[in-house]
Amino acid sequence: MINLSWEDVEALSVSIAEAVRAADYDFDCIVGVARSGWVPAVIVAHQLGVREVGTLSIVRNLSEGVDSRKAEPRLVDISPLAQAGKKWLVIEDIVGSGETVRFIRERFGGDGREIYVASLVFNAANGDRAQVGEMVEFHGREVREWVRFPWEKRIES
Numbered sequence: 602m603i604n605l606s607w608e609d610v611e612a613l614s615v616s617i618a619e620a621v622r623a624a625d626y627d628f629d630c631i632v633g634v635a636r637s638g639w640v641p642a643v644i645v646a647h648q649l650g651v652r653e654v655g656t657l658s659i660v661r662n663l664s665e666g667v668d669s670r671k672a673e674p675r676l677v678d679i680s681p682l683a684q685a686g687k688k689w690l691v692i693e694d695i696v697g698s699g700e701t702v703r704f705i706r707e708r709f710g711g712d713g714r715e716i717y718v719a720s721l722v723f724n725a726a727n728g729d730r731a732q733v734g735e736m737v738e739f740h741g742r743e744v745r746e747w748v749r750f751p752w753e754k755r756i757e758s
Contacts, residue, residue, distance in 0.1 A: 603748045605722075610751060613721045613741030614641040618648030620739045621690065626717065628690040630655055634701065637694035637750060641721050645692055657691070657709075659701055688715045694750055696720040697727025699736040722748050 605613075621628075630653035633642030639656070646654045691705055702718050710716045719739035726745040 614644035697724035
């Protein structure tokens with residue numbers, strides 16, 4: 602298991618922002634996939650100077666545990682930014698199989714809306730390495746094992 606620190610998350614988020622800037626992309630809004638995409642979405646938005654930040658709340662994991670079983674992605678909530686003609690940068694904490702990314706692209710792509718995806722981590726153990734470019738345009742780190750993010754660490758009382 603890889604335990605990422607808050608400093609790791611910040612560094613990966615900044616590297617994504619730098620890659621976006623280097624690719625000369627200009628986004629109308631940054632969309633964090635709740636819950637774990639919120640922190641990197643805010644960091645990337647600040648780095649890029651994008652003031653419009655939204656949320657897609659999508660549930661897929663069936664538990665909080667390591668190697669949690671997965672269900673089909675299910676939209677729980679969306680902030681009111683689903684207007685046509687917008688260019689979104691969707692931020693995820695981790696992408697493996699790409700199911701959530703496919704769901705987002707199918708559900709929200711079109712109507713003049715462009716969807717780009719960035720992920721702090723790409724888990725090549727869960728996904729097809731050859732398809733990473735089809736799933737995410739930007740990612741900070743590639744791994745082949747379970748990742749624990751700092752917000753997933755439980756406070757023991």
